[in-house]
Amino acid sequence: MAVMAPSFHNHSNLQDAWYVLTGIPGLEDLHTWISIPICSMYIVAVVGNISLIFLIVTERSLHEPMYFFLSMLALADLLLSTATTPKMLVIFWFHSAVVSFGSCVSQMFFIHFIFVAESAILLAMAFDRYVAICYPLRYTTILTSSVIRKIGIAAVVRSFIICCPFILLVYRLTYCGRNIIPHSYCEHMGIARLACDSINVNIIYGMTVALLSTGLDVVFIIMSYTMILNTVFQIPSWAARFKALNTCGSHICVILMFYTPAFFSFFAHRFGSKTIPHHIHILVANLYVVVPPMLNPIIYGVKTKQIQDRILLLFSPMSTCC
Secondary structure, eight states: OOOOOOSSOOOOSGOOOOOEEEEEEEEOOOOOOHHHHHHHHHHHHHHHHHHHHHHHOOGGOOOOOHHHHHHHHHHHHHHHHHHHHHHHHHHHHHHOOEEEEHHHHHHHHHHHHHHHHHHHHHHHHHHHHHHHSSSGGGHHHHSOHHHHHEEEEHHHHHHHHHHHHHHHHHHHSOHHHHHOOOSSOOOOOHHHHSSOOOOOOHHHHHHHIIIIIIIIHHHHHHHHHHHHHHHHTOOOOOHHHHHHHHHHHHHHHHHHHHHHHHEEEEHHHHHHTTTTTTEEEEEHHHHHHHHHHHHHHHHHHHHOOHHHHHHHHHHHHHHHHO
């Protein structure tokens, strides 16, 4: 179904420009069916992450560094899925694909901002596991409430500084008629490719950010787990080794779910446009903003005994009443 939108020609006033988000190019006839699992996953993600945040905030037994970082991750997941999925569903259900330039840039900023912040939170969680396993006796003295607060603020400030230039980079470009974005949400290169002039600066900055922010985060996470494994395999008891590694299991699963599709999307966008079908790239990008936020609370709920115990304790009075 074709979607009409106001056209624009050589706009000096970008507030007059309108874009059209096409959803998933080539799969327009399946939009309604695709929306069903995406909507279901979004609902689970919202309920799961809000429940996790509520549980950590209200239960004093969970007021530990690991769970504070987990609450930050849950908040980032909640914001990421909410910044993208509602508009995506509106496109799928009502074919309401028109979005103003300002709204598109705002969505672009929040998506990149949350992504960079979440990467920093995953690095902080890796540092938490490193301290807990390599320096267990100093754990509470190293990761104090003040330190955790500063790490959270640093993640937000770093993300803001990194992502603000994206706004300047898209506003400096000249747009002269192309207004179709073959995507379900606005992101930096999708907007930049509609410009008439050179976008080399946008490409270079985007790759620099990917390599020097999230790329470095991945390197530091790998270094943390290398030192963790080195410490774990020096423990003589196999049971103690397994217990130590088990505390890292949830975090490793979350890391793989976060970075694998993110780097697939990044490299496919820049180097695989001719070999990877565009609808596959967009479908992965759509699933990326709902699948990890949906699964993260489930993974931590299944693999973390303290959270399991708190959930059972919350529901036990209800079962007693019934």
